[in-house]
Amino acid sequence: MKLFLRFLFVLFLISCKKTESLSGNIQYEKEIENLTKLGKDAIVKIEEVNKIKINDSFSPVFVEKSELIKDLNKNKKNEEFFLVIKGWAIDPQENKPLSKLFIKVNNTLFKAEYGIVRKDVLDENISKSGFECKIPVSEFGFLPRQISVICINSKKNGYYENNDILWISVVEKKIKSFNNLKILENIDYCLDTINDSLVYKITNKLSIDSSKTRFLSFSGWATDPEYSDLAGGVYIIFDETNVFQALYGLKRIDVAEHFNKPQYMYSGFSCLVPVEKIGKGKHSLKLYILNSDYTGYYVAKQKFIVEIY
Known part of the structure; x- marks a missing residue:
């Protein structure tokens, strides 16, 4: 119940800040509501989340609670924890810096500091294209979120919307090794699908054509x-x-609904694995599932052989 109570606590914090967040969000929405939505995406690169380097856009970013950035809140009365997202973005039509940039999370806009000078960019016309956005964890929450980026163009008459460009999840712990954890005998789980195929229809072997499939989901x-x-x-x-x-x-x-337990509402999981990171040949596949207090893990009974050719 610990995680579920923590989740309720986060919802409480969010509700306490509802008026402040809503007013800020309405203000930012008004900045773009009379602008034309442009047909293409801005050129956006997210490089870092809380000092975690981003190598690609399809791998989710897991931020441990200990990696959150601590700072004073707006009223400077107490400390608050933040996600800090850094990167760069430019206007693809004008090849110039943008006017403004917002990070969108769960239909809420957070204004980024935009125009940070990038010393690695030699072209002076676009060197002031860096951004940094601080998002309070009390508003982000402890559930996986997809972030989008909304940018007002350099002419200030239109905006770009890059939707769902990165998954971010704030987690209690990131397990680096299972060696010191006990093996559990009982966990409730179900692996529903692999690459949209129902698992109960899959035999012990799964064949993947690497020329046609880039990811295992x-x-x-x-x-x-x-x-x-x-x-x-x-x-x-x-x-x-x-x-x-x-x-x-x-x-x-x-x-x-099946277990009649509201705390199971957010028990789903998904994983996208690049085929190239596994390599061709036959590979064993297992699921490890951690218990709620991170002291042990369960090895799922379902085991597969994945052959990539």
Whole structure:
């Protein structure tokens, strides 16, 4: 129940700031409501989230609570924790810096500091294209979120909207090794699909044509029945050593209704694994599921051989 109570606490914090957030969001929305939405995307590169380097846009970013940035809140009465997103963006039509940039999370706009000088850019016309956006964790929450970027163009008569460009998830812990954790005997879970194919229809072997498929996608749900709580996380394991952390905390109304437990509402998981990171040949596939207090993990009974050719 610990995670569910924490989630309720986050919702409480969000509701306390509702008026402040809503007014800020309305103000930012008014800045773009009379502008023309431009047909193409801005050129945007997110490079860093809380000092975690971003190598690609399809791998989710997991930020541990200990990695959150601590700072004074707006009223300077107490400390607050933030996600800090950094990168650069330019106007693709004018090849110039933009006018303004916002990060959009869960239909809320957060204004970024834009125009930061980038010393790595030699072209002076676009050197002031860096941005930094601070998002309070009390407003971001502890569920996986997709972020979008909205930019007002250099002429200030239109805006670009780059939707769902990166997943970010704030997690209690990032497990670097399972060696010191106990192996559990009981976890409720279901791996529903692999590459949109229902798992119960898949035999022990899954064949992937690497010329046609760039990613392996997994989806399902998991809970910790011992504490009637959410699991601590889900990991996809190839060949015992190649570990991919799944996004955990996705909405699963069906699971909450089936068990008649509202705390299971956000027990869903998904994982996107680049085929090139696995390599051609036959590979073993397992699921590890953490318990809610991160002291142990369950090895899913379902095991597959994935052959990539």
